[in-house]
Amino acid sequence: MTSTDAATEGHEAVALLDRTRTTVQPELRSTVESLPDSIRRVAMYHFGWEHADGTPASGRAGKAIRPALVLASARALGGEPLHAVRAAVAVELAHNFTLLHDDVIDEDPTRRHRATAWTVFGTPAAIIAGDAMMALALRLLAEDPHPASGAASARLAACVIELCAGQQADCAFEQRAPDEVSLDECVAMAMAKTGALLGSSCALGALYAGADDEEIAAMDAFGREAGLAFQLIDDLIGIWGDPDTTGKPAGADLAAHKKSLPVVAALASGTPAAEELAELYRSPMDGAAIRRAADAVERAGGRDWAQVQAADRMARAVQQLSRAVPDLTAAGDLLALAEFVTRRTR
Amino acid sequence: MTSTDAATEGHEAVALLDRTRTTVQPELRSTVESLPDSIRRVAMYHFGWEHADGTPASGRAGKAIRPALVLASARALGGEPLHAVRAAVAVELAHNFTLLHDDVIDEDPTRRHRATAWTVFGTPAAIIAGDAMMALALRLLAEDPHPASGAASARLAACVIELCAGQQADCAFEQRAPDEVSLDECVAMAMAKTGALLGSSCALGALYAGADDEEIAAMDAFGREAGLAFQLIDDLIGIWGDPDTTGKPAGADLAAHKKSLPVVAALASGTPAAEELAELYRSPMDGAAIRRAADAVERAGGRDWAQVQAADRMARAVQQLSRAVPDLTAAGDLLALAEFVTRRTR
Secondary structure, eight states, X not given: OOHHHHHHHHHHHHHXXXXXXXXXXXXXXXXXXXXXXXXXXXXHHHTTSBOTTSOBOOOOOOOOHHHHHHHHHHHHTTOOGGGGHHHHHHHHHHHHHHHHHHHHHHTOOEETTEEOHXXXXXXXXXXXXXXXXXXXXHHHHHHOOSTTHHHHHHHHHHHHHHHHHHHHHHHHHHHSOGGGSOHHHHHHHHIIIIIHHHHHHHHHHHHHTXXXXXXXXXXXXXHHHHHHHHHHHHHHHHHHOOHHHHSSOTTHHHHTTOOOHHHHHHHTTXXXXXXXXXXXXXXXOOHHHHHHHHHHHHHXXXXXXHHHHHHHHHHHHHHHHHHHOSSGGGGHHHHHHHHHHTSTTO | OOHHHHHHHHHHHHHHHHHHHHHHHHHHHHHHHTSOHHHHHHHHHHTTSBOTTSOBOOOOOOOOHHHHHHHHHHHHTTXXXXXXXXXXHHHXXXXXXHHHHHHHHHXXXXXXXXXXXXXXXXXXXHHXXXXXXXXXXXXXXXXXXXXXXXXXXXXXXXXXXXXXXXXXXXXHHHHSOGGGSOHHXXXXXXXXXXXXXXXXXXXXXXXXXXXXXXXXXXHHHHHXXXXXXXXXXXXXXXXXXXXXXXXXXXXXXXXXXXXXXXXXXXXXXXXXXXXXXXXXXXXXOOHHHHHHHHHHHHHTTHHHHHHHHHHHHHHHHHHHHHHHOSSGGGGHHXXXXXXXXXXXXX
């Protein structure tokens, strides 16, 4: 692919995400507004629709990658995307449930350039809002008269359990010494924590399009592989991302001693840089130490490994996609989305 | 009713709860055992089936009042209780999700005479286990081939949102001065936090028995009224319960400055004892102060009010029940259960 093609496709994905937000946001917002008052204010703040004092805000409620995958998957399998809007809203609610709870668990102070909900409303309110948001996602599907809603509901609930397992593994890794976490474990964790919901988004779109079991499985696998590529890129951003773009301090994941994929790959490299990195990870790091750690990840090959892995996962994703949609020209939106998420740092 | 009748019916309910546990526990346990390893160990500990180190424990996993309501409601509406076992397991899982998160939020150190899950496994693990347990409840219903499972799933998800609203109100009350919480707000909170799930348990049983909308609504109302009676009794136990029976220190709710129903009723009484209680609630309390506070609640009429209210709610419950089951002799199990939960302190 030439760089002109790439640039064009990037624009395509951006336009697609914009269109998805326009399609999905009214239903998403009215669903969130149906929450009981005391919970709604936390949710409205979290989505960037209200300030902490309840006055309207014009913040953007995330990139809407998961809803876009639902709608694009429905379309690619010959369904009408507009019939899958509730499924798109449900996965976005499920995603935001995980954000609310992950921020509590990780004690993250900022999200999308704003103070996280727990820092504004307290930990109990953020836990409760997350709980209600997950129940809302599953309620929305269970109440949807669409014939696929029952199967979609079961699949999303199973996915939430996998997301929980991923988050639990992430927390457990934080407690262990850097050399006690294997790269395989780390990949499995990322698959559960990120791949599962992207896979379910694609599977739900396929379900709503009336796809058969094999097509649904292939779409799930496509989303999972793309999700892992997405996570690899996200981990790279967590180390080398621009704070102005990410809304997080530079090297935030390193400062938090996060055992992200590039870090674990670096630690497993058996290089002198791996030793240096392990040593840095044993103590709190100041700005200079964070820069040294980023440099060590790079010299140990962690950065390259993650970039190659991301490309490899993308190739596998496309292979899975072609199982469900043999004529890939019908899956242009999905390809554009998948390429978009792995191009974010370039 | 003579005291002999009461004693007999008490035994009836105990036997019924025992039978319910025997019926429901295998499915409950195998469902919990299906959780991913890292989450399962927290859940197995929480249910009392394992010690913290993972060795088997013979603890009892709660009284099973909600599963018993599901099965008894199914039977009272002419259904086969054994077909509603999954619904019974789902409400028990939903209940235990709330316990896991409430213990985190309230920082409660003990539950069922044991250290709470968050004190053993940490707050993140307890939050995650609660999340997974709620998803498991909704997954179990969504996967159940029973024709009522979709409607049951939607109803349980809606109920979880109401439980969240109740818990949020409970937290908000803790932040307010004692005289800023009205008795009406407090009753509404208890209805959401406790009544909703007991109502849903009965409604799910009715749904699984193929009942019509009016019968389901009446069963929901029965469970809600009985649930409020249950909460009133629970609040009385929270002040005057025997620590050996409750597994909590004497006057635990007073020590935590909890604005439980008898306390708020006492504070709203306009008596000198109300003033005294309000004053005690402004500062931390030692053992002597807790005893003075309990005495003030009693002198202000809070204890009597709660007991009269509990009886009144029970009368309303029976009235609702008779709408769904005109011949109450067919609802003997439900009456026994309802009377059981309001007799616990006598």
